[in-house]
Amino acid sequence: MNDAPVIALTTGEPAGIGPELAVMLAADGPVDGATSHRRVAVGDPELLAERAASLGLALEIVELAPGEPVPETQPGVLPVWPVALAAPCRAGVLDTRNADYVLETLDRAVSACRAADAAGMVTAPLHKAVIREAGHVGFTGHTEYLRDACGVDEVVMMLATDRALHAVGPDGKGASALRVALATTHLPLREVSDAVTSERLTRILRILDADLRRWFGLEAPRIAVCGLNPHAGEGGHLGREELEVIAPTLAALRHEGLTLDGPLPADTLFTPRHLAEADAVLAMYHDQGLPVLKYAGFGRAANITLGLPLVRTSVDHGTALDLAGRGLADPGSLMVAEALAADMARRGSRG
Numbered sequence: 001m002n003d004a005p006v007i008a009l010t011t012g013e014p015a016g017i018g019p020e021l022a023v024m025l026a027a028d029g030p031v032d033g034a035t036s037h038r039r040v041a042v043g044d045p046e047l048l049a050e051r052a053a054s055l056g057l058a059l060e061i062v063e064l065a066p067g068e069p070v071p072e073t074q075p076g077v078l079p080v081w082p083v084a085l086a087a088p089c090r091a092g093v094l095d096t097r098n099a100d101y102v103l104e105t106l107d108r109a110v111s112a113c114r115a116a117d118a119a120g121m122v123t124a125p126l127h128k129a130v131i132r133e134a135g136h137v138g139f140t141g142h143t144e145y146l147r148d149a150c151g152v153d154e155v156v157m158m159l160a161t162d163r164a165l166h167a168v169g170p171d172g173k174g175a176s177a178l179r180v181a182l183a184t185t186h187l188p189l190r191e192v193s194d195a196v197t198s199e200r201l202t203r204i205l206r207i208l209d210a211d212l213r214r215w216f217g218l219e220a221p222r223i224a225v226c227g228l229n230p231h232a233g234e235g236g237h238l239g240r241e242e243l244e245v246i247a248p249t250l251a252a253l254r255h256e257g258l259t260l261d262g263p264l265p266a267d268t269l270f271t272p273r274h275l276a277e278a279d280a281v282l283a284m285y286h287d288q289g290l291p292v293l294k295y296a297g298f299g300r301a302a303n304i305t306l307g308l309p310l311v312r313t314s315v316d317h318g319t320a321l322d323l324a325g326r327g328l329a330d331p332g333s334l335m336v337a338e339a340l341a342a343d344m345a346r347r348g349s350r351g
């Protein structure tokens with residue numbers, strides 16, 4: 001199927017599980033509709049060959065020259081857009097010398113998407129600390145890096161379990177069908193309150209509403225919004241952000257036509273009755289929303305960056321240095337992320 005969308009898979013931190021997940025998927029071949037896209041890995045071909053060999057996988061690594069078409073996905077073959085490691089890499093052992101290599105794989109995939117050589121990108125996990133330690137002191141993750149690379153002001157990190165991914169509402173699918181977006185991402189907790197501003201919430205909620213319509217086929221997305229404080233501030237006795245920032249912002253956005261419920265106490269929002277009435281939840285900070293999502297679907301969920309001019313999905317886990325090189329990592333989330341990117345690419349191409 002040569003008109004299948006090309007999905008660029010950045011292989012992430014070379015010492016982490018990203019490279020082996022890529023070779024595991026490629027060796028096994030298309031499953032669950034994976035023939036619907038053409039995978040091309042972005043990374044060091046020798047590293048990928050080494051990881052495949054060390055896991056005993058029969059895999060042919062095919063380096064593609066610039067402009068060479070990406071072939072149909074087939075078992076045992078992994079096409080690669082080559083980016084060379086800066087230093088030799090051992091699984092599980094981080095090296096700051098390879099930080100720029102990781103960023104180069106992202107730049108390569110972004111350029112390919114922008115040139116329409118790829119219809120979307122999927123990112124295997126990178127290690128944020130080693131990139132910062134290498135001198136990229138402002139680096140906080142793919143999400144913000146891609147925002148800046150694409151020149152947009154705001155993006156939204158949303159994770160969704162596999163049961164809430166493909167252009168349908170979670171209704172009737174139970175509480176494990178979850179979409180959780182974040183108002184703030186990788187911030188120290190003590191900075192969160194100051195970051196929850198009306199301006200930020202307005203930008204985030206507009207993007208979330210628009211992209212739930214665009215990518216998930218929801219005509220009037222219902223978004224449940226968490227409060228920041230326990231019991232959503234307990235009427236102002238446990239914090240005033242709900243009264244002074246969140247509630248007035250939601251009221252203004254309802255006038256624009258957004259369907260918003262909240263601010264709601266986060267502890268009871270994440271219960272089946274409330275979730276059944278929401279297509280997505282907006283959490284105020286990382287560990288308010290993501291532990292629930294990962295409890296519901298770790299290993300079968302995907303991370304989607306909303307608000308970008310290109311398709312980007314990712315896994316629901318990190319570099320798992322403790323597992324790297326051992327063949328123990330679960331490729332489930334990467335499979336889900338790839339299938340979702342292909343689905344989004346097809347939707348995008350239909351306009």
Ligand SMILES: NC(=O)c1ccc[n+]([C@@H]2O[C@H](COP(=O)([O-])OP(=O)(O)OC[C@H]3O[C@@H](n4cnc5c(N)ncnc54)[C@H](O)[C@@H]3O)[C@@H](O)[C@H]2O)c1
Pocket residue numbers: 017123124125126127128129142303314315316317318319320321322323328329330331
């Ligand atoms: N998309 C991304 O790039 C991404 C996502 C999350 C975390 N990270 C980064 O990864 C690094 C390590 O983060 P962490 O330790 O908090 O989380 P982690 O997800 O790497 O590991 C947490 C636990 O989950 C296990 N685990 C993770 N992935 C697994 C898989 N595929 N199969 C089986 N078990 C798996 C690990 O072994 C570990 O016990 C950090 O630098 C973090 O910022 C990157």
Ligand SMILES: N[C@H](C(=O)O)[C@H](O)COP(=O)(O)O
Pocket residue numbers: 140141142143144286290303314315316317318
């Ligand atoms: N917050 C995400 C998670 O916990 O899964 C993760 O760190 C991803 O971040 P980026 O996609 O921005 O790298």
